[in-house]
Amino acid sequence: QATRFDAIVIGAGAAGLMCAMSAGRRGRSVLLIDHAEKAGKKILISGGGRCNFTNLHTAPDRFVSANRHFAISALKRYTQHDFIALVRRHGIAYHEKKLGQLFCDDSARDIVGMLLRECDEAGVRLALETPVTRIARDGLFRVETSRGPFESESLVIATGGLSIPKMGATGFGYRIAEQFGLKVLPTRAGLVPFTFAEADPRNFKDLAGVSCEASVRCGGTAFDEAILFTHRGISGPAILQISSYWRDGDTVEIDMLPGLDAAEHLKRLAAERPKAEVKTVLSEVLPRRLAHRVTPAGLDGRPAGQVREREWSGLAEDLRHWRITPAGTEGYRTAEVTLGGVDTSELSSKTLEARRVPGLFFIGEVVDVTGWLGGYNFQWAWSSGYCAGQFA
Ligand code: FAD
Incomplete structure (x- = not known):
């Protein structure tokens, strides 16, 4: 005999916890299932252990999706300010690090603790270490697990994406979507470092550890933040950001002197230090190792005062439009997120319910947002989780 609930949520990560607590608060009986031994494992490791739990500047244009309008409704119905109010109610201290990014002062454990307390108060039953073996639907949803079968009117899939398989990420959510005939868009790693082929003479191994501010562009999108050279390729926030817009074979353009009239600036520096070598002059605007690496062979060793205007302009142009073609990315092993997933055209943007399968909801990273x-x-996990929780 299956135990019956109003709603079953599979995946006790960010989205699942939020959904379970908001459904529970409505008086629904809720079972929250996870195969892991604890809830919110990704929250715990996020933001270097301090969880960057939302962004003050959350707006729909900061999300990648085949339908760029899909997230608008959920983000409006449960905003960053709603989540901040919850954090405040629980007395969790936080601060803005930069660019609207809010982090816990103390530990990401505070966020998981808050969500678990909310779930507990809302009467949510939590079943950890509970793999799901089969899902069927015959009027009600029937979820078979290692702890026996459960039944519910509503079923919410919140099992996340494929990033960091070591932490238990699986393609479970995509398989369930397909089982119910919903379209799943191809997935790929996002917010992930680029790699260069080992044999590529343009790999940057010798620069590993060097970082600088840059403007990084791919197609029509650009991010101004730091880049960081690594043993295998290139990383840093600007690179992670652009990786979500990059496709195999695309060229990425890096402006290493953003916000400067680079040619004029270099000429001025050269006029101030005519006897200095070109690479020494470049070291005033770039980290030393990078400056040496990008000094063209033809200018290497020449005193700055003997470099022609045209050559400075050419060099400035090269540094402002430095093109790289990554061999690939580090992949799901280190990616922060998974792009693609359950096609938003299958879901209601208001409720996150599958249009063709009443009672079945998809939230968080498993969705193509x-x-x-x-x-x-x-914030997407909180917003989509909250909205589904109002209807599940
Ligand atoms: P998840 O949080 O991944 O939760 C999915 C849950 O489902 C997990 O508990 C998992 O155990 C469970 N599950 C999976 N498969 C099954 C199955 N078959 N059966 C039962 N349970 C299953 N985002 C930010 O906004 N700020 C940050 O600071 C930040 N830092 C990050 C740092 C790292 C290292 C990583 C990898 C990601 C980071 N992210 C950050 C992204 C963020 O963690 C995810 O976008 C977010 O966790 C997605 O929430 P979710 O609930 O959809 O999925």
């Missing part, structure tokens, strides 16, 4: 770096992905 992916935020920028900076707290946007958790």
